[in-house]
Amino acid sequence: MTIDRRTFLSSAAMTAASYQRVMGANDKIRVGLIGSGGQGRSDWKLFLKNPEVVPVAVCDVYEPNLKLGLALAEQAGTASGPVASYKDFRQVIERKDIDAVIVGTPDHWHAIPTIAACQAGKDVYCEKPLSLTVREGRAMVDAARKYNRVVQTGSQQRSGPHYAQAVEMIRGGKLGKIAQVQASLIRNAMPGWGTAVDEKPPSDLDWEMWLGPAPARAYNKMRCLYHFRWWWDYSGGQMTNFGAHDIDIVRWAMNADAPQAVAAFGGRYCLTGAGETPDVQEVLYQFPDWVLTWTTCEMNSARKSGITVHGTNATMRLTRGGIEINGEKWSGLDAKQPGVEQQKYPGTEQHSAHVRNFLDCVKSRKKPNADVEEGYKTAVMCHLGNISMRLGRSLKWDAAQEQIVGDADANRWLTKEYRKPWKLG
Ligand SMILES: NC(=O)c1ccc[n+]([C@@H]2O[C@H](COP(=O)([O-])OP(=O)(O)OC[C@H]3O[C@@H](n4cnc5c(N)ncnc54)[C@H](O)[C@@H]3O)[C@@H](O)[C@H]2O)c1
Structure with missing residues (x-):
């Protein structure tokens, strides 16, 4: 029909x-x-x-x-x-x-x-x-x-109770004044997710409908199931894949809607498999009195994925596996130690909740x-990270107008062309 x-x-x-x-x-x-x-x-x-x-x-x-x-x-x-x-x-x-x-x-x-x-x-x-x-x-x-x-x-x-617990601790001031937060997806996926050639789509796949509003393309299995993540026409790499999880938690914990400015750098330097999105990406988000760094690293696993919240009194590591808080030592003149003891809390189930x-x-x-509005605000941050990296320049964001300030070229990247007959709503 x-x-x-x-x-x-x-x-x-x-x-x-x-x-x-x-x-x-x-x-x-x-x-x-x-x-x-x-x-x-x-x-x-x-x-x-x-x-x-x-x-x-x-x-x-x-x-x-x-x-x-x-x-x-x-x-x-x-x-x-x-x-x-x-x-x-x-x-x-x-x-x-x-x-x-x-x-x-x-x-x-x-x-x-x-x-x-x-x-x-x-x-x-x-x-x-x-x-x-x-x-x-x-x-x-x-x-x-x-x-x-x-x-x-x-x-x-x-919906994970330990994430809610971490948010409460962060907002409650347990870590002191927070001025730096890091979030990352780190792994070594070398040499990549394989290569494949354009071919006729399998008979049990409606490739035309899979593409839908995306540009017409020959079928290639590395663009399709699961691997669509590594192509700009269908997704945004780890910036949107895992950024959509951890940047979301950072926004929640820091009670922040949107950054004022974004600067991103990176590229696809090491992976040789099919795909376009970066294997290394560093993004800096400026908020009024703190900074968030997002890191994608697909070529070396020495650092660890997750969220690190740096406060003047303590540091919190927050992952799906749990919470760990370690106290800081002050080294300034007249230092009075904040005295935060190490604390660990296990991870909790999130998906069924x-x-x-x-x-x-x-x-x-x-x-x-x-x-949906929280999902939107988080997606905005991820998309700005990708736009800044792809354009090679930093961007100022006007959250009230939902516009990149003074950059008509960059604003064009906030939307895309839809292949006929598809349109937005
Ligand atoms: N919440 C999480 O932790 C989490 C984890 C993995 C993936 N995801 C998200 O889930 C989504 C799917 O990812 P995936 O890994 O399951 O990919 P996938 O390729 O395994 O599944 C996507 C499915 O959608 C089907 N599809 C494509 N176009 C369709 C259309 N027009 N109508 C009906 N079906 C269509 C595909 O045939 C495929 O079966 C992505 O947006 C991804 O970011 C979320």
Whole structure:
């Protein structure tokens, strides 16, 4: 079945107007999965563990992943009938009996399904990074607000109790005055993720629909499943991949919405496999009275990934594995030692808590832990880091106007061209 765009959007908007059911605590939540790849299925499994979730539909453009998503729904044994399978997400969004969708597609396919789902009166659990561009993220926030939808960004660290504990300690002043924070993704992925040649797409993949709004390209498996992360047309490298997790926590802990300026440097210096995004990237973000450094390093693992918060009294290391605080020694004249003892707290589960928080908010209509606007603000920081590096100059950010100051060229990078017939909302 094919649906033309006008019919799709007008029926979606009509549905939104008529479909504002208020849920009770014991109501079922009927869910569809769009993008049944690695992370989509990982989300799906956790959704299916919750007793009120009824799986209704699975959508993927790659048949083997579609089947894996369907199999998970069947194994759960909680469907109220056969779980429908689709290759075109618009057919999932058209269904009036679906309350919420998971968007587990690659980044270049986050905004369009999320906005369409909001228009159709559905709540959305959209994987991180929220968007491929700054303007897409803004359109997603606007759609969520206009249609009064719950939209959770898939930055699950926001729901980890030990992250909340760390945020409380940081905001409570335990580390003293904080003027420097570092966040990083460090590993040695040498020599890269392999090379591949352009070829005919596999018969069980709709490559045209996989590309969607991205430029037309010959199929190459190193651009497709999982590896899309290393290409600018579909994603933003580790800056958006892991930056979307740890920069999100830093913003939360430091109670910061946006930096004033960004300067980034880096390139693809060592990896020889297919891909475009940098293997080394250093980004400096200036806030009024502190500085954040983001580091991507894919070619040497001597340093460690995670967040380090430097305060005048103590330093905190914060990762998924836990919290470690070590006291500082002052060396200035008249030094009075802050006397912070070493403390360690174990890591806590995040992903199922994040899914649970979304489901609770679907019922309560409260903002979820990683509300779309938080996902947007974090994505803005990641995108600015990439724009600065790619342009080779520092940028001043006007958060109120959502513009790069005095740089028309750079502002063009806040959006992108959409291949026809795709458009934003
Ligand atoms: N929260 C986390 O910790 C976490 C971890 C991994 C990935 N992610 C995010 O999840 C998203 C997917 O990453 P992945 O590693 O699962 O990739 P993947 O390639 O394994 O899965 C993506 C799936 O989407 C499908 N797809 C592509 N276009 C589609 C379309 N138009 N309609 C329906 N299905 C479509 C693909 O065929 C594939 O099955 C990314 O945005 C990534 O950043 C989040």
